[in-house]
Amino acid sequence: MIFAIIGLAMGVLLGLTLSFSYSATFTIYVTLIILILLQSLLRIIKNESMEFNIYKEAILITSEILFACLLAFIGEKLGISLYLAIVLSFGLKIFNDFNLIVKKLIKYDKIS
Amino acid sequence: MTKNRILITTLAVIIGFLAGLQIMNDSKSYAFINVNSVAVFSNELNAINNEIEGLRSIIILTSRDLNRYQLSEFNSDYIAGYLEEEIDRVKAIAGYTNVRGEGVLIKLSDNESITQGNINYDLVHDVDIAMIINDLINSGAEAISINGKRILAKTEVVCVGPLIKINGEGVGAPFIIKAIGNKDLLSAAINAPNTYAYNLKNAYGLEIETMKSDFILIPKYND
Numbered sequence: 001m002i003f004a005i006i007g008l009a010m011g012v013l014l015g016l017t018l019s020f021s022y023s024a025t026f027t028i029y030v031t032l033i034i035l036i037l038l039q040s041l042l043r044i045i046k047n048e049s050m051e052f053n054i055y056k057e058a059i060l061i062t063s064e065i066l067f068a069c070l071l072a073f074i075g076e077k078l079g080i081s082l083y084l085a086i087v088l089s090f091g092l093k094i095f096n097d098f099n100l101i102v103k104k105l106i107k108y109d110k111i112s
Numbered sequence: 113m114t115k116n117r118i119l120i121t122t123l124a125v126i127i128g129f130l131a132g133l134q135i136m137n138d139s140k141s142y143a144f145i146n147v148n149s150v151a152v153f154s155n156e157l158n159a160i161n162n163e164i165e166g167l168r169s170i171i172i173l174t175s176r177d178l179n180r181y182q183l184s185e186f187n188s189d190y191i192a193g194y195l196e197e198e199i200d201r202v203k204a205i206a207g208y209t210n211v212r213g214e215g216v217l218i219k220l221s222d223n224e225s226i227t228q229g230n231i232n233y234d235l236v237h238d239v240d241i242a243m244i245i246n247d248l249i250n251s252g253a254e255a256i257s258i259n260g261k262r263i264l265a266k267t268e269v270v271c272v273g274p275l276i277k278i279n280g281e282g283v284g285a286p287f288i289i290k291a292i293g294n295k296d297l298l299s300a301a302i303n304a305p306n307t308y309a310y311n312l313k314n315a316y317g318l319e320i321e322t323m324k325s326d327f328i329l330i331p332k333y334n335d
Contacts, residue, residue, distance in 0.1 A: 003117050007124025014125070015132015022137065034130045041123040044116060052116055061123075079147035 004041060028076075028083055032068045035090045036061065042097035046104075207264045207333045211255040215328040216298040218244070218309075219321040221286035233316050236285050238271040240318075243308045244289065245269070251301040253293040255330045259283045262333040279333070286319075295324040 022030075040061050044052060068086045075082025103109065145153075184191035203209050220241070223234035245263060248256055256263040261278045268277065275282035291298050302309040302322050313320045 003121045004124045007121040008128040011125040011128020011130075012132045013128075015129040015134075016136055018133070019136065020133060022133075024137075027134070027137070030130055030134050034127055034134070037123055037127045037130070041120065041127065044119055044123070048116060050116075052119055054115055054119060057119055081146065 001045060004045060028072055029069050032072055032083060032086055033065055035087060035094070036064050036068055039090045039093050039097070040064075042094055042101065046097050046100050207255065207262050210329065210332050211292055212327065212329045213254075213292045214295045214324075214326045215253075215290065215292035216295050216302070217323040217325060217328065218289040218291070218302055219286055219319070219323075220244070220289065221319045223317040223319065225317065227317065234318075236276075236287060236318060238269050238276050240308070240312055241276060241287060241289075242269045244302070247301045247308060248289070248291045248293075248298055251293070251297045253291040253298055255292045257290045257330045259288055260331060262331065264333055290328055290330055292328055292330055295326075299324055 040057070044057070068083075068090075071086060072083035180194060184194050200209075204211070220236050222236055227234060241258065245256060245258075258278055261267075261281065261283060264279070267279055270277045272282060275284050276287075277283070299322050301307060302320065304310060309320055312318045
């Protein structure tokens with residue numbers, strides 16, 4: 001948890017200081033990548049007691065990102081907002097994971 | 113445990129980095145659009161461009177007029193010619209010149225066959241004439257006369273017993289209306305289904321005859 005917060009702060013500082021700009025067309029893809037990474041982060045925080053394999057995690061996240069970008073690209077070519085499907089599914093997962101983390105933190109299941 | 117920490121930290125840094133980039137990137141006015149809205153926007157753009165073209169042509173016309181006025185300031189001969197031209201134009205609009213051109217001739221007469229109904233339904237009234245004149249003007253008539261009486265902007269069409277008063281003089285049936293303009297349009301204003309004249313003819317049984325002509329002369333107004 002603490003590492004996540006420190007990392008986020010560092011990343012935001014880095015992103016704000018680097019004046020690297022890209023075409024407005026890629027905004028949607030960057031948003032999708034942020035969403036997928038956030039979901040992975042929450043998933044790992046949720047199962048912190050488990051031992052994760054870094055390579056397997058990297059492959060999983062990369063494949064997710066590639067597939068999401070592919071879907072968004074096809075949707076844009078066809079004129080359908082397919083990226084909304086990805087936003088919906090990952091948004092739901094993020095909310096579930098967040099809910100579980102908060103429940104774990106406040107020991108929701110224990111009767112006090 | 114260290115592996116988890118490494119994973120978490122890298123993910124967090126990447127997320128923060130991307131979020132920071134996204135915030136810094138000037139894409140607040142960007143909206144994700146699809147093909148339909150592109151078409152809608154391009155149509156809108158075309159309409160606005162056309163409007164601009166129209167306004168530009170108005171500017172050109174107006175500046176040409178302005179130039180003519182400015183030229184005539186220096187040349188007194190020119191101003192006389194220009195004013196005479198303008199007088200002719202205004203006279204033509206006001207109805208003080210003879211007009212000739214293509215148009216239609218309309219003959220309106222009372223219903224002479226024997227009917228059982230009210231006699232008022234068989235006569236041509238002032239209202240009928242006024243409505244027909246309005247229909248003709250609406251379909252682009254440039255000059256109209258009724259039995260030789262030129263219709264001006266101030267002309268009245270009033271019922272005076274058995275006659276109709278036009279330009280201060282009584283006119284009796286049958287009425288011959290001459291109108292100059294596009295002959296097909298003018299004839300349609302009289303003969304097309306559900307126009308006022310069509311109803312007069314078919315519901316009330318008045319006799320209305322229309323004749324298209326390529327040469328019609330309408331005399332000027334004389335008081």
